[in-house]
Amino acid sequence: MTEGYIKFNCNWEQKEIQIQDEIFVQLEAARTQLYELGLIGMYPDGIGFGNISVKSAGSSSFIITGSATGQFAKLEPKHFALVTDYNFTLNTISCTGQTKASAESLSHAAIYETFPEVGAVVHVHSLSLWEKLLNILPTTSAEIEYGTPEMARAIRELISEMKSDEKVIVMGGHREGILAFGQNLEEATSEIIKIYNRLSK
Template identity: 45%
Template sequence: MDEGYIKFQPVWKKTEAFAESKLQNLLKYRQHCYLRRWIGAYPDGIGFGNISERIGTGETFFISGSATGGIPVLGPEQIAKVTAVVAKENKLWCSGPVVASSESMSHAVIYEKLPWVKGVIHIHHLELWQHLLHKVPTTPADAPYGTPEMVDGIVHLLETTDLPERKLFVMEGHEEGIFAFGKNLEEAFGVLEAVVDAPHFRV
């Protein structure tokens, strides 16, 4: 697993932490995901999973920072703000006390293509990933996480499948990787809960 490795070119402006009052919902659902072990770290210390929330009506968003998956309780000092993305050039602009997550371009394209989406969650769950692979919208096997190829794969799914309604997809080229989104983080979290807790899927 190389989840912690940023593959895009970050243009990062280091700043003080953002006000906790603006991050309460994001931090709340990140904690829910951590407690369910959907976000965390592998035995070798490499973190996995990330979560974001749109800021206002634009395409900027707050997201958990790179290499923060293994931190038990996230605070404002582990949150970045993504302000612009040019996927074709593999570049991303962010600010905050940490660099934005390695999956930030995937979050960004969902916000760009679906203006109604306010929350996006990326988790790792091997058994669920195996269960859902090709049963729900699935990105190409040759599209690595955090790359323009993955962005293209997500756009293709948004345009050619029921992904906007289903709000859930898996990443064949990123083992264990699953994305969910919704009109807010509560809905995105609920999408994941619904599939994990379904009677036909128990782990």
């Protein structure tokens, strides 16, 4: 373990959350597309990967897939959590739900915090896309590992320098990790799928 490593902490209030039907339908539609392409899923060792989130306008809280939900083809509202607060420096989030929020919530928060107009973030894993896009699309430093305060800071710095039509970043220090964002789930998801269709042939 690296010296100075700050462990990710989740202050979890285990309680049912209400997700508007309309939002839930959008979450499921987006996630199903990514799941069917293998961009969200589970490794043979049982570890899940990939997550999606959606923020409501005018609010700083967001709904994100829960940790350890990657293996499910279909999700239910109980598989989502509401992130109500976060602290990049302390590597901590506060969340409510029947499941804990994804450990990658701070990467999503970093994007929402930088661009208030962003309404959705998707995080997928793909070794082939990651290798093809590394340092081609905006990429965070290979030195910076996922789940650290440095990753959230690196994402904020990187995206604040990007052109307004760029919506995808590669996580250099998080092998296979790619993030996309947009005004809504449809836009964020289509950014990834466009790339997938172009490069996965």
